Amino acid sequence: xxxxxxxxxxAASGSLPPSxxxxxxxxVPASxxxxxTSAPGGPTPGRPPELLRPAxxxxxxxxxxxxxxxxxxxxxxxxxxxxxxxxxxxxxxxxARTAELTEAGMAAWDAGTDFIxxxxxxxxxxxxxxxxxxxxxxGPGALEIGYWVGTDHxxxxxxxxxxxxxxxxxxxxxxxxxxxxHCDPANTASAAVARRLGFRLDRxxxxxxxxxxxTGRKQIWVQERRPTP
Numbered sequence: 001x002x003x004x005x006x007x008x009x010x011a012a013s014g015s016l017p018p019s020x021x022x023x024x025x026x027x028v029p030a031s032x033x034x035x036x037t038s039a040p041g042g043p044t045p046g047r048p049p050e051l052l053r054p055a056x057x058x059x060x061x062x063x064x065x066x067x068x069x070x071x072x073x074x075x076x077x078x079x080x081x082x083x084x085x086x087x088x089x090x091x092x093x094x095x096a097r098t099a100e101l102t103e104a105g106m107a108a109w110d111a112g113t114d115f116i117x118x119x120x121x122x123x124x125x126x127x128x129x130x131x132x133x134x135x136x137x138x139g140p141g142a143l144e145i146g147y148w149v150g151t152d153h154x155x156x157x158x159x160x161x162x163x164x165x166x167x168x169x170x171x172x173x174x175x176x177x178x179x180x181x182h183c184d185p186a187n188t189a190s191a192a193v194a195r196r197l198g199f200r201l202d203r204x205x206x207x208x209x210x211x212x213x214x215t216g217r218k219q220i221w222v223q224e225r226r227p228t229p
Contacts, residue, residue, distance in 0.1 A: 043112030044136055044143070046173040052117070054165040058158055060117040060132060063105045067118055067128060072098040074128040074150055081151040084213030085187055112136070119149065119162055129153045132162050134170055142178040143170045159193050167197060171225050181221040184214045194221035 050062040063071070072095050082089035108114035119130040130149035138144045145166050149159050170179045181199055183190035199221035207218035
């Protein structure tokens with residue numbers, strides 16, 4: 001998943017199938033969430049909180065059917081913003097497709113393989129401005145963060161604040177010792193989020209090109225659990 005952060009990053013909850021997220025749009029995805037993904041490391045024993053309230057007047061809440069229409073509207077309004085980085089943004093999702101993936105995402109949460117959140121502002125209740133996820137698809141003891149934030153809300157520190165909250169939630173889970181953010185080298189906005197949060201660039205690898213802005217390379221940013229004193 002490519003991260004759209006402030007453009008998209010990774011594959012955070014969108015409303016279409018997953019994918020790895022040109023010049024990067026601020027706020028673009030880092031492997032942003034789409035459909036639930038497989039879990040090479042097996043289910044996570046614990047579950048993160050269904051509601052997170054980090055600083056800055058934002059809320060991350062577990063994806064649920066009652067917000068399916070708002071999510072669909074957010075994705076459709078941001079397709080041009082997401083399309084360079086996310087394969088699933090190639091076409092506008094129908095309301096039915098968003099509802100279908102919401103149900104699949106809820107099942108994945110219950111199974112402990114994918115934890116997808118919708119992001120909202122306290123000042124705009126009911127509106128969805130992006131999506132973040134913790135994904136159990138990178139092997140044992142690890143979770144990948146994926147995300148996207150809508151174009152009207154980029155440059156406000158929302159991606160950094162939300163990703164920090166999810167990093168903490170990931171490390172609070174039993175058996176999780178590593179958190180990763182994956183993004184295309186051209187998606188400099190997403191890389192900046194990882195850097196601000198203290199992730200280190202572990203490696204850059206070849207990756208299939210699935211979206212117009214991608215270069216065929218993928219950066220793997222890593223943060224490891226700090227030893228308990």
